[in-house]
Amino acid sequence: MTLRLLASQMAARAIQRDAVVHKWRVFRDIREARELIGATERSLSVLNALLSFHPETALGGGAAIIVWPSNEQLAARANGMPPTTLRRHIGVLVDCGLIIRRDSPNGKRFARRGRGGEIEHAYGFDLAPLVARAEEFRDLADAVHAEKKAFRVARERLTLLRRDIVKMIDVGAHEGIPGDWTRAERSYQEIIARLPRSAPRQLIEAIAADLAQLSDEIREALESFANSSNAGANVASGRGASRQSNRRPAARRTRGGTPVLWGFRKGALVPFAYAATLVAASKLCRCRSRAPRPSPIHAPSPPGSRAGIGWPRTTSVTTICGSAASPAMWTATGRFATACCSPISPAVSCG
Structure with missing residues (x-):
């Protein structure tokens, strides 16, 4: 007899008669908190076997909750645990206050029934502490x-x-x-x-x-x-954008009374008239015309041009709606050049 065992017996006697708990839920709580309770894995295996001998799933405080299996039956349901190990872990369960021993005068476990088949006295293991301490668990x-x-x-x-x-x-x-x-x-x-x-x-x-x-x-x-670093990069990018904006705007100049638009292409100042003439020619060539279309007229590359400033080496000007355009006339001075093409005949109409 120990103080802990005595406290467990007192708690079992103080169970309310209407208290009902689910035995496997209580067992799950005990398994989660086994280190705080002081139980071991093997002792919980014995407790699981003891609970399996109770026929009902619900444990209530209105009747005695006593099971009386023999050591052989209990060892069989505890996965063949040896008798000495079984007795040791039963003692662990008693010390933890999870079960109470109800010994008979001769030390055996059995139940005495009345004339109607009801159990009058039972000797074995009392599971009442599981109901009394369910909230604690x-x-x-x-x-x-x-x-x-x-x-x-x-x-x-x-x-x-x-x-x-x-x-x-x-x-x-x-x-x-x-x-x-x-x-x-x-x-x-x-x-x-x-x-x-x-x-x-x-x-x-x-x-x-x-x-x-x-x-x-x-x-x-x-x-x-x-x-x-970001502040310095922003200042440097602002200065670079300012210099770029000062260099890039296109300038409109005139040659022979005809305005020519100049701008930057691949880092060099080139006239936009040449590129615009080729685009217009390619569009107008798609128009339907009854006049025959002669072979293309090839114009050589402008003198003084170099690869990398935007002009191809040979330029093809195709017949536009039956009226061939005159070859391009180029005047070059260093890297700057002006393309002057003869106007397209206004008498030809596109259907």
């Missing part, structure tokens, strides 16, 4: 679930912080960003050295807090350098 199981969740969250946070710090230190060292990255790496290694292989949740949270502080310092250094 549920609270312990909830606490275990909350602790597991908090431990998982702490481990995930620690893993993310370690990954981010290593990547930021690597970026700062290889990109040549100003900063003492050797000291940052040394600080990281000192913090990680405090982490054992199997650490409790409180230690993991403390190490994660130190890593978070180090991560904030490294991130602040990287962000300040990135902001200064």
Whole structure:
């Protein structure tokens, strides 16, 4: 007899008569909180076998909840557990306050029935503590679930912080960003050295807090350098855009009273009239005309032209709606040239 066993018996006697619990739900709560209760895996196997001897799924406080299997039957349902091991784990269940022994005068387990078949006296294992402590087991199981969740969250946070710090230190060292990255790496290694292989949740949270502080310092250094670099790049791009806008606008000039539009193409100042003439010719050639179409007239490349400023080496001007255009006349001075083509006959109409 122990104080814990006496307290378990007192709780069993104080069960309300209308109290009803589901035996397998109570067993699940006990299994989740077994470390807090003090039970072992093998002892829970014995408890599972004892519950299987009770015919009802619901356990109530209105009647005696006693099972009386023999050691042979109990060992068979406990997956063939040896008798000595079985007795030891039954003692563990009794010490944890999960069952109560109800011994007969001769030490055997049996039930005495009345004339109507009802059980008058039973000697064996009383399962009343499972009903009396069902709420306690549920609270312990909830606490275990909350602790597991908090431990998982702490481990995930620690893993993310370690990954981010290593990547930021690597970026700062290889990109040549100003900063003492050797000291940052040394600080990281000192913090990680405090982490054992199997650490409790409180230690993991403390190490994660130190890593978070180090991560904030490294991130602040990287962000300040990135902001200064972006500001310098914006100023340089603004100056380049200003110079580009001063060079690129097209200028309208005249030659012989005919306006010619000049602009930049591939870095050189070229007349737009040449390109516009070819486009107009290609469009008008698609018009339907009854006049025969002679062979194309080939005009040589303009004198003084070079590859890379936009002119092909040979230009083909095709007959336009029955009236052939005269060859292009070129005047060149260095890299600047003007294309003057004869006008198309206005008498020809496109159907």
